[in-house]
Amino acid sequence: MVKYSYFPGCNLKTDARGFEKSAIAVSKRLESELVEIPNWNCCGTVHTMTTDNLMKRIAPVRVLARSRKHVGELNDANNQVVTLCSMCNSTLKIVEKEVREDEEKLKVINYQLEEDEEEYSNDMEVKHYLEILRDKIGFEKVASAVVKPLKGLKLSPYYGCMLLHPEEAKIDDEEMPSVLEDLIESLGAEVVFSPLFKYCCGSYHIVEEKDIVTHQVLKIVQAAIDRGANALVVACPLCAYNLDQQQKMYMETTGRKNILPIFYFSQLMAVAMGEPLEINHFEDHKIDPRRLLKELKLEG
Amino acid sequence: MSYEYIKYGQEEKDFIEKIEEISGQNIYSCYQCGKCSAGCAFSNKMDKTVNQLIHLIQMGQKEKVTSANTHWICASCLTCTIRCPREIDVAALMEAVREYILREEPERVKIADIPKDDLEKLPNIALVGNFRKMTG
Numbered sequence: 001m002v003k004y005s006y007f008p009g010c011n012l013k014t015d016a017r018g019f020e021k022s023a024i025a026v027s028k029r030l031e032s033e034l035v036e037i038p039n040w041n042c043c044g045t046v047h048t049m050t051t052d053n054l055m056k057r058i059a060p061v062r063v064l065a066r067s068r069k070h071v072g073e074l075n076d077a078n079n080q081v082v083t084l085c086s087m088c089n090s091t092l093k094i095v096e097k098e099v100r101e102d103e104e105k106l107k108v109i110n111y112q113l114e115e116d117e118e119e120y121s122n123d124m125e126v127k128h129y130l131e132i133l134r135d136k137i138g139f140e141k142v143a144s145a146v147v148k149p150l151k152g153l154k155l156s157p158y159y160g161c162m163l164l165h166p167e168e169a170k171i172d173d174e175e176m177p178s179v180l181e182d183l184i185e186s187l188g189a190e191v192v193f194s195p196l197f198k199y200c201c202g203s204y205h206i207v208e209e210k211d212i213v214t215h216q217v218l219k220i221v222q223a224a225i226d227r228g229a230n231a232l233v234v235a236c237p238l239c240a241y242n243l244d245q246q247q248k249m250y251m252e253t254t255g256r257k258n259i260l261p262i263f264y265f266s267q268l269m270a271v272a273m274g275e276p277l278e279i280n281h282f283e284d285h286k287i288d289p290r291r292l293l294k295e296l297k298l299e300g
Numbered sequence: 301m302s303y304e305y306i307k308y309g310q311e312e313k314d315f316i317e318k319i320e321e322i323s324g325q326n327i328y329s330c331y332q333c334g335k336c337s338a339g340c341a342f343s344n345k346m347d348k349t350v351n352q353l354i355h356l357i358q359m360g361q362k363e364k365v366t367s368a369n370t371h372w373i374c375a376s377c378l379t380c381t382i383r384c385p386r387e388i389d390v391a392a393l394m395e396a397v398r399e400y401i402l403r404e405e406p407e408r409v410k411i412a413d414i415p416k417d418d419l420e421k422l423p424n425i426a427l428v429g430n431f432r433k434m435t436g
Contacts, residue, residue: 010424045428046376049392050399051324056432087425165378166389174382200341200377204429207422208409212345212373238425 003077004132005070006034007063009088010042011237016085016264018281019237023084023129023266025275029145030137034082034129037063037070046204047091054108060095061109065120080125082132084266086236089128090162093169096126128163128171130179130235130265139186147274149188152296155268156192156229156260157181158220160239161200180233183265187272192229196220201242210246217246221260230292231261233268240264248286261289271298312360319357323396329386330354336380336390346370350380350390357393371397372408376433398433406436 004027012020027034043063048056067081083089099106100122110119133142157180164174172179177198181191199220202213220243224232234240244262251259267280267289277299282290293299320327330351337349348356348368356365371394380390402408409430419427 010428015423015425042424042428044432045425046432048432049376049389049395050322052322053399085425087429161377161379165382166391167382198379200375200379203375203377204426204433205375206426207414207418207430208434209373212342212375215345216341237423238429241423241426 001028001076002032002136003035003074004032004080004082004127005067005074005077006036006082006084007040007043007067007088007092008036009083009085010045012084015241015284016237018267018279018284019084019240019264021279021281022264022270022275025279026145026266026269026273027129029273029275030133030141032132032137034084035070035074035077037067037081040066043088043091045087045091047094054105057095057098057105058109058112060092061099061106061120062113062116062118063092064096064124064126065113065118068120068124069118071124079123080127082127082129084129084235086128086160086162087238089126089171090165090169092126094166096124097168128235130163130183131171133183134179139182142183142269143186143188146187146272148272148298150268150272150296150298151188152298153189153268153292154192154228154230155184155189155233155263156194156224156227156231157184157197158194158224158232158234158239158243159198160234160236161198161203163235164198180235180265184233184268187268189268192224192227194220194224194227194229196223199223201239203238203242206238206242206245213242214246214250217243218250221247222258224260225258229260231263231289233263233265235265244286251287259287261285261287261292263289306359306361308360312362314360315362315365316357316360318400319393319396322399323389323392325388325393325396327354327358327393329388330358331386333385335383335385339379339383340374341377341379342373342375346373350374350394353397354390354393357397365397366401370394372434395433399436402434402436409434411435 374394
């Protein structure tokens with residue numbers, strides 16, 4: 001069993017716990033276990049694009065340093081830190097590259113880490129779990145672990161921004177990605193292409209400008225419905241929350257019926273691989289995906 | 301057609317220099333093709349489109365730049381950055397304008413004014429992300 005040093009990030013312990021639990025369960029099935037870094041901290045969520053503010057880069061570098069230490073304690077692990085959240089993936093990847101290219105920056109940040117007797121020495125690689133699935137495990141192996149093909153699910157992959165932007169952090173082609181499509185097909189479901197696959201959901205504006213998010217979400221959902229999708233697939237807890245919550249809000253205030261449940265890609269894997277349904281924590285979703293699964297007899 | 305006379309003195313030059321320093325970008329690389337605004341998911345909500353804001357930065361028009369809503373509407377999705385034919389990190393310019401303002405007035409979003417219900421319901425990722433972009 002290969003082991004990976006896994007960085008959860010804050011949301012996978014709260015709103016998106018089904019994302020984490022399902023991913024860990026399937027990672028064991030695929031003999032590539034995700035093992036959580038002990039004592040991890042928040043990566044800072046959004047990456048700072050300023051050149052002159054090192055403060056906001058300390059948290060992600062500390063994550064890299066702690067993951068490096070963790071890798072040393074694991075048997076059969078390589079110098080990779082694996083994330084599930086696409087926002088964490090992007091932030092960690094960008095900072096990893098920045099400090100690799102700028103020794104001076106790393107020196108100043110390491111000076112801050114000294115207090116906790118920690119140090120980072122440019123020897124980690126950041127990977128999103130989708131990259132591990134594609135490049136290390138392979139979708140053929142994923143397909144062979146499927147016991148219940150997801151027949152009847154018409155899934156539209158919604159990548160969001162952070163899996164594909166910027167150049168330093170992208171996990172696939174930024175204008176024509178295929179990793180989620182390949183995964184969906186290996187699980188026996190149908191892929192429905194939507195041109196709004198990376199049309200920004202409004203992100204953190206959900207805090208102070210909810211109308212912006214609602215507007216974006218309705219467009220994204222409608223584009224997928226128009227092409228025949230019956231659910232959306234995501235890899236970002238913020239996309240998931242925005243799509244789920246704003247659809248529900250709109251449904252309650254206007255009586256709109258056209259809605260799509262949201263799945264994390266790992267939840268679909270868990271369903272297809274016959275894991276108990278409870279690990280997905282579908283009860284946390286605002287639009288319950290279990291209704292659709294029941295309709296398609298994929299629930300049990 | 302009407303013309304508007306603009307002032308271009310030391311104050312304007314200082315503003316341009318500061319934005320370039322924070323963002324690490326050369327503002328004059330932009331040749332106003334408009335691709336950033338064409339692909340922006342939020343152009344329809346901005347009072348000045350992204351390329352219009354960049355044009356105003358090029359001319360050092362601090363008041364017009366800082367009073368626009370463009371940089372506040374920008375959600376840092378980075379679509380403009382990956383598509384710019386001049387390889388400008390356009391989103392970093394938006395961030396630089398936000399930072400320029402936040403370093404003087406650090407509370408675009410007042411945390412105390414957010415309804416308690418929202419603070420309890422919203423995921424951490426939204427709150428932390430928002431405060432990192434909207435407070436100094």
